[in-house]
Amino acid sequence: MKHSKFAIIVLVLVLLFLYLPIFIMVGDSFNADKYCGKWLGFTFKWYGALFSHSNRNIWMAFERSIIIAITATLSSCILGTSAALAIHKWKGRLQTFHYSLIYTPLVMPEILMGISLLMLFTAIGLNCGMWTIWIAHTTFCVSYVTMTILARLQDFDDRILEAAYDLGASPWTAFFKVQLPVLMPGIIAGGLLAFTLSIDDFVITFFVTGPGSDTLPLQVYSMIKHSKQLPVINALSTLMIVFTCALVFLSRIVSSYKKKGRSLTQLRTDIKGVK
Amino acid sequence: MTDSKKKWQEFFGTLPSLLWLTVFFVIPTFIVLKFAFHAKSPDGGVAPGLTLETWRTISNPNYPEIIWRTVWISAVTTLICVLLSLPCAYCIARMQKKWRAFVAGLIMLPFWTSFIVRVFAWRTLLNPEGFLQQVLIWLGFADQNTMLNYNAGAVLLVSVYSFLPFAIMPIYTAAEKFDFSLLEAARDLGARSFFAFRKIFLPGVKRGVISAILMVFIPAIGSYVIPDLVGGTDELIGNKIYQRTFGDRNWPHASALATLTAFSVLIPLGCVAWWMKRQDEKEARRLAEATARRLSGGTA
Numbered sequence: 001m002k003h004s005k006f007a008i009i010v011l012v013l014v015l016l017f018l019y020l021p022i023f024i025m026v027g028d029s030f031n032a033d034k035y036c037g038k039w040l041g042f043t044f045k046w047y048g049a050l051f052s053h054s055n056r057n058i059w060m061a062f063e064r065s066i067i068i069a070i071t072a073t074l075s076s077c078i079l080g081t082s083a084a085l086a087i088h089k090w091k092g093r094l095q096t097f098h099y100s101l102i103y104t105p106l107v108m109p110e111i112l113m114g115i116s117l118l119m120l121f122t123a124i125g126l127n128c129g130m131w132t133i134w135i136a137h138t139t140f141c142v143s144y145v146t147m148t149i150l151a152r153l154q155d156f157d158d159r160i161l162e163a164a165y166d167l168g169a170s171p172w173t174a175f176f177k178v179q180l181p182v183l184m185p186g187i188i189a190g191g192l193l194a195f196t197l198s199i200d201d202f203v204i205t206f207f208v209t210g211p212g213s214d215t216l217p218l219q220v221y222s223m224i225k226h227s228k229q230l231p232v233i234n235a236l237s238t239l240m241i242v243f244t245c246a247l248v249f250l251s252r253i254v255s256s257y258k259k260k261g262r263s264l265t266q267l268r269t270d271i272k273g274v275k
Numbered sequence: 276m277t278d279s280k281k282k283w284q285e286f287f288g289t290l291p292s293l294l295w296l297t298v299f300f301v302i303p304t305f306i307v308l309k310f311a312f313h314a315k316s317p318d319g320g321v322a323p324g325l326t327l328e329t330w331r332t333i334s335n336p337n338y339p340e341i342i343w344r345t346v347w348i349s350a351v352t353t354l355i356c357v358l359l360s361l362p363c364a365y366c367i368a369r370m371q372k373k374w375r376a377f378v379a380g381l382i383m384l385p386f387w388t389s390f391i392v393r394v395f396a397w398r399t400l401l402n403p404e405g406f407l408q409q410v411l412i413w414l415g416f417a418d419q420n421t422m423l424n425y426n427a428g429a430v431l432l433v434s435v436y437s438f439l440p441f442a443i444m445p446i447y448t449a450a451e452k453f454d455f456s457l458l459e460a461a462r463d464l465g466a467r468s469f470f471a472f473r474k475i476f477l478p479g480v481k482r483g484v485i486s487a488i489l490m491v492f493i494p495a496i497g498s499y500v501i502p503d504l505v506g507g508t509d510e511l512i513g514n515k516i517y518q519r520t521f522g523d524r525n526w527p528h529a530s531a532l533a534t535l536t537a538f539s540v541l542i543p544l545g546c547v548a549w550w551m552k553r554q555d556e557k558e559a560r561r562l563a564e565a566t567a568r569r570l571s572g573g574t575a
């Protein structure tokens with residue numbers, strides 16, 4: 001189209017801009033030069049170093065990151081689901097307040113949550129470590145999970161629930177057999193978001209971490225700060241990127257597969273609900 | 276169901292998240308606010324007794340300069356991000372459906388990788404030995420002594436890089452719903468394409484632009500990693516908060532700076548909320564008037 005030539009040029013340049021540092025980093029991970037400068041030949045030694053015994057603290061940090069991300073995802077999903085249901089079901093002053101309480105952390109710079117939690121933990125005499133990181137991550141993930149589920153609830157037809165009640169379902173059955181299955185995609189989407197936010201968080205974790213409980217981003221940061229083994233960071237990052245791409249690709253396949261089977265699932269929930 | 280039973284249900288449904296956020300978000304925020312009115316204690320905490328000392332000393336050192344730098348870097352970052360996002364969003368929204376999802380995914384993909392790693396990649400790229408400097412020297416724009424890294428320009432560049440997708444996505448979402456036949460109609464009526472873009476497309480994606488501004492400005496104001504890794508001596512308010520918290524453990528100062536940061540976000544946010552509400556009222560009124568006119572049989 002003649003008129004959008006300018007727009008296409010901008011888009012192509014933006015895409016180049018977005019991928020330039022990533023391509024350079026992947027290239028540098030195979031560069032024999034220790035300072036990631038000129039090309040001194042192809043090597044796999046940084047990948048070897050990454051898996052060597054001397055770098056086991058990277059993998060320990062990785063393990064901690066995974067543990068925190070999983071537990072924070074679970075806790076924020078539980079809190080977020082109940083919050084979204086309450087906001088959706090009841091209208092009134094309490095829920096208006098509740099909603100603004102959920103919304104405000106989203107518009108606050110991360111560093112403020114970091115410093116305020118640190119001051120709270122110090123004030124009540126809680127030693128910083130894995131527990132405090134878990135609390136902090138749960139706190140900022142709850143808002144994202146709630147918002148994701150609320151978006152899903154907007155499309156939810158409340159008459160399905162009424163139908164279930166009319167057919168004699170107890171509130172308990174109605175929740176677990178009707179509402180939860182319909183909400184599940186929202187909960188999973190919110191959970192995935194919480195997981196990625198938790199595993200990538202730096203600033204808040206930086207404030208509430210304790211001795212020996214550094215997560216992977218903190219470990220990478222301290223390697224950068226001390227200019228220690230920079231090519232190893234490139235190797236690690238390249239692996240992370242490959243892993244992320246594989247995951248995104250996989251989720252695409254799963255979701256396209258799910259779309260085909262969706263009507264069947266829908267039917268099944270409906271039948272279960274009527275029972 | 277009885278009324279009181281309903282109330283109890285609501286109470287227990289709301290309690291978990293309400294309690295959690297009160298304890299771990301509201302109370303800590305007030306602690307920060309309160310600490311800003313205390314004096315520093317020798318052991319690195321805060322001394323009892325309220326004082327205005329912190330606020331009197333806060334304008335004294337190099338804080339105003341840092342606050343000013345934080346605000347202008349955040350504002351310019353936001354401006355550049357929005358200016359780049361508009362043509363991108365326009366372009367993606369006009370593509371065929373299958374291409375749209377692919378290109379949108381391509382834009383988001385780098386941002387599913389670690390943030391700290393991306394900043395590190397730029398740090399390497401901007402190094403005197405790095406790729407960018409070599410290219411610039413080759414092109415004749417720079418020499419060996421040019422310093423790309425460790426200055427405000429580098430902070431700006433990496434900030435734009437980091438927050439750009441957060442600007443493209445909301446504008447693209449708005450542009451996807453935009454009726455492009457309006458643009459063609461404008462052109463058929465003789466409007467030049469830039470005029471049509473400004474007068475028709477821009478108001479059409481207004482909401483997307485507003486959320487893009489917020490999505491970029493808020494994290495930019497509280498930025499810590501970017502100025503720390505590529506900023507050199509050009510620090511932002513985030514670095515000062517960190518230094519006052521851990522470096523010299525002056526918690527009243529850290530709290531006061533955090534409070535200032537909170538307000539520098541809340542004030543523009545309040546303005547936007549107020550403006551949106553007014554726009555909504557205007558739109559609602561216009562709609563009501565148009566409906567009334569049509570119902571009364573008049574010509575619009």
